Amino acid sequence: MAKSVAHQVAFSPPTASAILKYLTDSKSAFLKDKEGGDEKKWTVVLGNEAGAGLDLDSLASAIAYAWFLSQVEKKPAVPLIQIGREDFNLRAENLYALSLTGIHDPASELLTTSDVPQFPSTDFFLVDQNRLPPQFSGTVVGIIDHHQDEGLHKDTAKIRQISLCGSCASLVASSLPAQVPQELATLLFTAMVIDTNGFKPGGKATAEDREAATKLVPLLAPSSLDDFEPPMPDALHEVSFITALNKELSTRKSDLSYLSGWDLLRRDYKEYSFTLRWMEGEPTIKVGLATVPVALKVWGKKGKLEQESLKWMKHRGLTVLGVLTTFKGKKGVHKRQMAVIITDETGKVDVPALASKFWAGIEGNTELDARIHKKFKLERNGHLPANSAGKVYKQRNATATRKTVAPLVKAILEEGVPISKEADPPGSVKL
Template structure:
């Protein structure tokens, strides 16, 4: 007998799928996974799409789908916004129902993957018999899995969670209110509450309107905020313009944003790995003595560089170098994002280049990178002298340069393809 949606929660479903996957050693299952940064969009999209696939009654194979977290369970504390959104979805520490990397059997037999919030399978899963069966993403299309992935949807959106929500069939099946809340949370953090003139597109507003009506937010909202009673009435069908100013949307967005920026307790290493992506670049023969792949890492840090270096500049430099050594990086980009005194969004970039790993002569790797970045019309970078990078110099093999990014709307989503284009052409 089918379980009632009111009693069979999202947590129950995740626990059941995880147990079945582990019992089968992954044989015949599809791992639904997001990108390595492990942000809220990746987390919610993987859980959401795995749920949708597992409830596709017409396809028994798709029913055996389970979300794989890309973050170790002990590292969930690095993202307070993720923890809060999971709590709203009634998933709490120590998160036993979630399948995390450390839960995977060493010899698991899963070879099928569905990718959300990225469109290139991570190298540690890319075995000879690996198959990517589906892709839902809003990053630059890398042109892979054209023959194997169905659906293969790569298109602009403020949040991948919006593309996942749109996959719900025209006659929607019941969705757990906890899942609707989780997906809505991802859309809010990525679009700054559907901010007008921001990243939100039509697909995001449509998804948010539908999710709000099916979410658990009205039941979770406090009786009052600091100004009076919270408006718990939901917007009428099609009234998308009212979403941005809706009390529930504002409250959720403000709470998530505040938690996302609360990182003062984190070490330099934790700040670097908290929101981090890694890339393998095949550098041009004109740069390297022995052309071949080099590794680059991009870490998004929600602090200005002045705060990043505030306490112990020399140790911050040392920890940054140590992270590069740990990851085998030739290039590390620290991409800061924060709000100025008037609440205006600001961004900076600090680039650290380790020439010896790339086997380049006369700092050719750094020179090509810096020239390319400074010439890029989209980022609009302005080079600045930054005290800590001057006063506490790196080892002689390292070259450092700091920029103000005048185009504050450009994120890692735009910077990563630019980096690839500069060094591989």
């Protein structure tokens, strides 16, 4: 892990956390009521869902607003964190922000989707989103959000505070009473800092974010600094504890080298299904594309890439897995690699035929400009089982993301021909 800069953060984390007590109490009371079919009285505060990569803004906004409803408005309210219990580990900056708030074991202390796989119909208060996700049913009683207003839930939401600013946490902070517990102010503040890059001018921070942050600062300021002068809203980015906190959060956010291959593969993952009409029996196969922000040499050497990929493929029932890495090489140059593994457990897929089409499709694509990686030779090092194939490429076009790769994969698999965006006019198919 990269060197921590925690010691530079000049405010001291709270010792005893009243927020933690509220969270664990409300979680167990909600689960107990749900058990007895008595959950209707609850308002569930729901942040947005971003796969396994929940962001700090949703997390902080949901916790803070649920605390407000419960402790100030005296209504039964609980935040539902929209990730699985095992997914907290995927975001080191979230773990850090939660630890500053006194939450050291979020997987057991917070209510997650693992605790309630089938969510009952309740009242919902939405934060950091303004449309109730389709897997939930119930009444939306309020919305605080910083995304484009979709104009929904107008008949039931008594509060609809939607405003385009850098962080939803700023809007939540503005709607709380002036004196909130220090740890709650800290949690909201970390989300605002990470979303606005420390309130840097010219970034995502708006006047609304700066105003909300300025109000929180006195609650966070180190008590040792007797002569601490609250900053002006336009000078927040120059306050030393804020720049240190921003650096700490972004270092943790970008350093993923501590994650296992398994976690890296599932962290930012999309899955597709294609029918191979050109193959005998026309099998339908599943294809996964994982975007991994860590170079293969960090986590995939000595057969680890093959081992972790095959484990993930078995878990998801995949025939093809593409691992798309994105990282900074020496001298800070942005690079991308693409590893592709093909295997078949159904006996219905002609792996050599599929592999040769795949390699031809990738190698013939001028947009990716892919070249075989000389250090990762999957088919020669003995880590792939029989009836499998694999290759690793260096993508010379480091700007081509999964948005480029996914349509190419579709074209290769469904049409069985390589496409080349630059060489061919739209609609033409090179045979």
